[in-house]
Amino acid sequence: MGGSKNTKLVIDGKRVDGRTTDELRDIKIVTGVIPAADGSAFIEWGGNKILCGVYGPRECIPRHGASPYKATLKCRYMMSPFSSLEEHGRSGPSRRSTELSKVIREAFENVIILERFPNAQIEIYLDVLQADGGTRTASLTAATVALANAGIPMRDMVAAVAVGKADDILVLDLDKGEDNLGQSDMPVAMSMRDKKLLLIQMDGLLTREEIAEMLDMVENGCNKINTIQVDALRKHYENNGEDNFTW
Amino acid sequence: MGEETTDKIMAYVRRDVMNESLNKGIRFDGRKLEDYREISVQQSVIRTAEGSAVGKIGETQVLVAAKFDVVKPFPDRPKQGVMISNAELLPTASPTFEPGPPNENSIEVARVVDRAIRSAECVDLDSFYIEEDKVLGLFLDVYVLNHAGNYTDAATLAATAALLDAKMPKIEDGKIVRGEYEGNLNLTALPVTTTMIKVGNHWLIDPSQDEECVAETELTIGTTEKHVCAMQKGRGAVGKEELLDCIDMAFKKGNDLRTILKR
Amino acid sequence: MEKKIVLPGEKIGDGMIRAHNTYFDGTATYAAVIGTINEEGRYIALETPYKPLVGDTVVGVVTDARHAGYSVDIRLPEEGFVPTRTIKVSLQLGDFVLCKIKSVNEVGDIDLGEVRRLPPGKIVSFPASKIPRLIGRKSSMIELLKEHSGGDIIVGNNVYVWISKGSDIPLMIETINMIKKKAHKSGLTDEISKFLQKVK
Numbered sequence: 001m002g003g004s005k006n007t008k009l010v011i012d013g014k015r016v017d018g019r020t021t022d023e024l025r026d027i028k029i030v031t032g033v034i035p036a037a038d039g040s041a042f043i044e045w046g047g048n049k050i051l052c053g054v055y056g057p058r059e060c061i062p063r064h065g066a067s068p069y070k071a072t073l074k075c076r077y078m079m080s081p082f083s084s085l086e087e088h089g090r091s092g093p094s095r096r097s098t099e100l101s102k103v104i105r106e107a108f109e110n111v112i113i114l115e116r117f118p119n120a121q122i123e124i125y126l127d128v129l130q131a132d133g134g135t136r137t138a139s140l141t142a143a144t145v146a147l148a149n150a151g152i153p154m155r156d157m158v159a160a161v162a163v164g165k166a167d168d169i170l171v172l173d174l175d176k177g178e179d180n181l182g183q184s185d186m187p188v189a190m191s192m193r194d195k196k197l198l199l200i201q202m203d204g205l206l207t208r209e210e211i212a213e214m215l216d217m218v219e220n221g222c223n224k225i226n227t228i229q230v231d232a233l234r235k236h237y238e239n240n241g242e243d244n245f246t247w
Numbered sequence: 248m249g250e251e252t253t254d255k256i257m258a259y260v261r262r263d264v265m266n267e268s269l270n271k272g273i274r275f276d277g278r279k280l281e282d283y284r285e286i287s288v289q290q291s292v293i294r295t296a297e298g299s300a301v302g303k304i305g306e307t308q309v310l311v312a313a314k315f316d317v318v319k320p321f322p323d324r325p326k327q328g329v330m331i332s333n334a335e336l337l338p339t340a341s342p343t344f345e346p347g348p349p350n351e352n353s354i355e356v357a358r359v360v361d362r363a364i365r366s367a368e369c370v371d372l373d374s375f376y377i378e379e380d381k382v383l384g385l386f387l388d389v390y391v392l393n394h395a396g397n398y399t400d401a402a403t404l405a406a407t408a409a410l411l412d413a414k415m416p417k418i419e420d421g422k423i424v425r426g427e428y429e430g431n432l433n434l435t436a437l438p439v440t441t442t443m444i445k446v447g448n449h450w451l452i453d454p455s456q457d458e459e460c461v462a463e464t465e466l467t468i469g470t471t472e473k474h475v476c477a478m479q480k481g482r483g484a485v486g487k488e489e490l491l492d493c494i495d496m497a498f499k500k501g502n503d504l505r506t507i508l509k510r
Numbered sequence: 511m512e513k514k515i516v517l518p519g520e521k522i523g524d525g526m527i528r529a530h531n532t533y534f535d536g537t538a539t540y541a542a543v544i545g546t547i548n549e550e551g552r553y554i555a556l557e558t559p560y561k562p563l564v565g566d567t568v569v570g571v572v573t574d575a576r577h578a579g580y581s582v583d584i585r586l587p588e589e590g591f592v593p594t595r596t597i598k599v600s601l602q603l604g605d606f607v608l609c610k611i612k613s614v615n616e617v618g619d620i621d622l623g624e625v626r627r628l629p630p631g632k633i634v635s636f637p638a639s640k641i642p643r644l645i646g647r648k649s650s651m652i653e654l655l656k657e658h659s660g661g662d663i664i665v666g667n668n669v670y671v672w673i674s675k676g677s678d679i680p681l682m683i684e685t686i687n688m689i690k691k692k693a694h695k696s697g698l699t700d701e702i703s704k705f706l707q708k709v710k
Contacts, residue, residue: 034393035306036341039557047294051392053339057559057587068617071587076338076346081388082296082312085425088386091333092348111519113533113542118617120587125339125346127390129310130295148518151557151639153531153542156519193519193540233544234515237556240694247292247301247310259571259633261604264675275632277680 007181009166015178022172022217024161024224029142029232030245031149039150041232042247043142046175047132050139052146056122066121070114075105075124077139083131100136101126107140107160107189107198113153122152133176134162140189140199145229149236157229158198159222160189163214170210172217186211188218192226195219262461266447276305276455283453283500286507288404290412296388298413298432302405304453306395311360311387311405313413313432317377317423318384328375328382332361334389334402341394357389359440359479360403363469366476369436370410381421396455399467400504403440408508410434438476439504441497442467445483450493452500466490468497472505515556516541522553531555560638560668562586562614568622569633569666572605582607582622584668585635590622597625606633606672608664628664631674634686638669640693644686651699655685658706681709 025046060066166182184204284305334357444462464483661677
């Protein structure tokens with residue numbers, strides 16, 4: 001955020017990678033890629049590569065964390081030390097990954113029907129193998145598919161995308177450069193049936209009007225993303241799991 | 248009866264039941280006792296690392312990323328580069344992997360893979376010298392993606408494949424210019440590991456998860472074409488003659504794995 | 511076989527429709543889990559964790575023996591419990607058992623009864639949603655497997671399948687995996703029958 005006055009991110013309605021202001025990057029999703037997991041999905045979104053594994057409902061460990069009313073939802077978002085083109089990072093959680101784990105979990109607490117599995121736990125594991133801006137929204141998008149693959153009951157599907165401002169222009173789906181050098185970044189997750197906002201964060205300075213316009217851009221983007229999620233699931237179940245998947 | 252009980256997590260079979268099948272020379276998944284499952288390698292999977300590969304043995308899949316950074320050399324070896332290996336057993340990969348800091352299993356596999364590669368002297372750490380107080384550090388990250396038994400062999404296979412895949416980063420003014428490369432990392436040997444377990448009187452190569460649970464003895468042997476470069480015994484005990492037989496088998500199987508890497 | 515795939519959140523019908531793995535929001539009923547619409551127009555889940563019902567027969571493994579009773583793993587978040595006073599035989603850690611679900615309460619505690627100890631063998635797991643295919647119409651598929659096993663096979667309503675010691679375990683595992691992979695195909699019982707004949 002903030003950034004160099006010399007770098008132009010949007011010239012004549014075209015961004016550095018050639019996209020228009022409301023265009024999404026290429027997104028590919030494959031589900032059922034990890035046989036050991038109850039559900040799984042692998043997403044490639046622009047330069048992002050994220051693996052999601054879902055377990056549950058299964059025994060809640062530790063026992064004292066269990067609730068007699070509903071399943072306990074756990075979510076762990078982590079970035080691998082090799083996910084950035086820059087330095088090799090450290091292994092393990094960071095303050096950022098802890099925060100993202102929380103907000104992603106809170107998004108899904110709205111749609112997973114936790115009351116059906118008292119005393120159990122459901123776990124979502126997100127590992128970013130390659131990062132290129134928008135990892136939390138790509139993670140959420142993949143996790144929805146993995147949860148469906150696991151047969152975890154949900155009220156709705158969730159799609160997510162970040163929208164922001166660069167060179168005073170509103171842009172959809174910020175890549176790493178736009179995220180780092182742009183003026184504002186607003187990741188949003190949306191439930192597809194009733195269009196409720198399940199994750200919303202932002203930084204930078206935005207007017208109310210800008211936000212209203214950005215939310216429309218998000219809704220359009222999420223509709224397209226949801227189509228990709230649905231196609232990934234349909235393809236997997238129609239082929240009965242015989243996708244010829246390579247990483 | 249007490250010793251024969253199953254591992255709660257996966258096997259759900261007793262050794263005597265498995266032995267019945269092994270006595271006929273066939274394992275539960277239809278393999279012969281000395282057969283590996285299907286093996287494949289896919290390279291250049293992670294663009295943010297200079298080298299990477301996914302090693303697949305049966306359903307077990309391990310990703311290894313090889314990434315360079317400029318680091319300070321060790322004080323006792325000021326002109327030599329540094330290699331650091333780490334492993335993560337991703338909770339996604341198995342219902343038995345819990346989130347948290349590295350445990351004895353992930354630490355062990357990282358150290359065994361590291362030892363096999365380091366002993367094989369296949370990476371020229373002297374060529375990693377940049378200038379005073381600056382050398383290249385090679386970071387090997389082993390990520391187990393799906394556990395269906397024997398992630399050790401898949402890890403070493405993926406690590407060697409990642410090193411084969413690796414390009415040397417371009418260095419300018421003592422710094423790495425990310426995204427630009429200067430030639431390949433030259434590997435002078437192809438270390439691999441062969442893991443075997445003993446159930447009853449039978450040694451099995453490349454154990455599946457079931458088999459790992461009822462194993463009485465576990466042994467991993469790292470080889471290059473002509474040498475043993477690593478050995479690691481897990482559970483159990485092994486006789487001297489037995490070990491030599493295992494080493495012969497490790498060379499035989501190791502060469503099969505090397506053939507796959509050379510492709 | 512053209513399948514209409516139904517996704518979570520997709521509407522199944524107006525009003526309250528009684529079907530597993532759906533939810534009712536006061537006005538209409540929606541799918542909660544990925545599923546399909548069968549020939550009779552009914553929604554059936556494709557992926558589902560096993561939902562224990564009273565009267566179900568389940569295969570399990572004894573994981574704990576305490577004074578009050580035994581804990582049995584039947585592949586659910588909660589382990590099943592067998593009170594000591596309800597059975598005559600004494601069980602040991604690792605024993606395989608066949609039992610009936612006697613009760614399930616609101617917090618998921620499961621009591622098991624009519625416990626029969628199973629002889630040694632191998633337990634494999636099989637996806638809950640595909641169990642009907644493993645049993646087959648009028649038990650045709652499971653009888654076919656038993657015939658060719660050389661031993662015995664018991665399919666629990668839960669996801670565990672027990673194969674007896676003395677059976678051709680590798681062949682049974684191979685056949686079960688085939689059924690798992692091809693569960694969506696029609697004519698599967700014939701295909702498996704042909705395969706087992708060839709192997710003889």
